[in-house]
Amino acid sequence: MSEKKYSKQHEWVTIEGDIATIGITTHAAEMLGDVVFVELPEKGKNVEKEGQAGVVESTKAASDVYTPITGEITDTNQSIVDDPGAVNKDPEGSAWFFKIKIKNKSELDQLMSKANYDKFAKENPN
Amino acid sequence: METQKTALYEYHRSLGAKFVPFAGYEMPVQYSSGIVNEHKLTRSSAGMFDVSHMGQLSIEGSKELAIELEKIIPIDLSQIKLNQSKYSFLTNEEGGIYDDLIVTKVEKGFNIILNAACKNNDFKIISGALKNKFKITLHKNLSLIALQGPKSSQILEKIISGVSSLKFMNGNKFSYNGEDVYITRSGYTGEDGFEISISNKLALDLAKKLISQNVQPIGLGARDTLRLEAGLCLYGHDINKSTNPIEANLKWAISKRRREEGGFVGYEKIKSDLNGSLSRLRVGIKPEGKIIAREGVKIFSDDDNEIGSITSGTFGPSVNRPIAMGYVKLNFSKPGTKVFLEVRGKKHEAKISELPFYKKNYVR
Incomplete structure (x- = not known):
């Protein structure tokens, strides 16, 4: 599996072959607070980079989840729909959101390294 | 300021x-x-x-x-x-x-x-x-x-x-x-x-x-x-300048003498509501699944007519489910009535519920 990359919308991405696994960052999960609802895209749907691909809700508010990668949704993590609290427990591990068949690999170059993301998140807390 | x-x-x-x-x-x-x-x-x-x-x-x-x-x-x-x-x-x-x-x-x-x-x-x-x-x-x-x-x-x-x-x-x-x-x-x-x-x-x-x-x-x-x-109201959301206490289901807070005698600001306007000719009522609402319906979400009847809207909604940690309050037309206000909530363009089934969602005994 590739090194984890990060987007400005607070998603993380790992790559295996031409499949990207995407979730929300630990920082994003902390900012949201207790996650109580998750809505994921349908399998087979085509999504565009920076387009809306899901929804997470805390007790306070609903937030959109964006995809940092263009492509077709190949899989979604039903376990976080059934247990939304898992997003707070392991946001960058078992609580991944969806997998995408990558259409354009060059999009990956626009993502940040962990060090750069941590710096970005500090400067852009929301 | x-x-x-x-x-x-x-x-x-x-x-x-x-x-x-x-x-x-x-x-x-x-x-x-x-x-x-x-x-x-x-x-x-x-x-x-x-x-x-x-x-x-x-x-x-x-x-x-x-x-x-x-x-x-x-x-x-x-x-x-x-x-x-x-x-x-x-x-x-x-x-x-x-x-x-x-x-x-x-x-x-x-x-x-x-x-x-x-x-x-x-x-x-x-x-x-x-x-x-x-x-x-x-x-x-x-x-x-x-x-x-x-x-x-x-x-x-x-x-x-x-x-x-x-x-x-x-x-x-x-x-x-x-x-x-x-x-x-x-x-x-x-x-x-x-x-x-x-x-x-x-x-x-x-x-x-x-x-x-x-x-x-x-x-x-x-x-x-x-x-x-x-089941308590939040001012500015569940009640406001244009909701009256009767339709807000707060009639209990007006003492019997005051309901009968009036003599307070706005009494003439709510007199007919007091006598039962209400057009809408604040109710509890339980979405069927996990969907959270927040303030502003429209409420529809089983036959797809708009009948009201949500004024507060969240996930209730102690009842472990989404809960909401809102106003519906009077004939849809009975607990158990099936309604639909339009969240992000999709309609989700819900039921009118008794309030409160959570009940505890107070020391009286």
């Missing part, structure tokens, strides 16, 4: 509070353990809420004051007993609600607790109606600390002896560090608890004592989920 801070602001910060602007104040929305934890701790143990942003009004006077106040507040102030508290509202000419409030009869007159966002306007309305005949003060030197949860009584009794004998919706004067404090057994969580009116100078001392007794500090986030589970 510059953002205001309560006397406990720095203390909240030291306890790990995250702040949000609320009604002109910087208020804690949650602490480090998070809203769901704070909510559950309040239900299982005891939580401390700084509600010093709320308005604390006192008006001095006796019989004549009660008569004048009855013209703007629809409760029976001639019958209210010394140290008894009543939930009520300031009504407007259209029968709507300017604010909801708690009135307590005290030795010198009445104490009234007002919503933070409404307090300055309320002061104008009330002092205007009383035409400078009575001494009226919106206290700036007082804090208000709520202690809520099943362990509140045993904890507060250790700090201020005698409080455990107070009955729900009753108050009294107590002594703390040589100063008078006024404590009522009341709250906004559906739990047993107290609201302590205390000088800004002593507020920090009391807050620290409570925290040292294993009381958790609770922010506005959990305050909202707690009150929604308890």
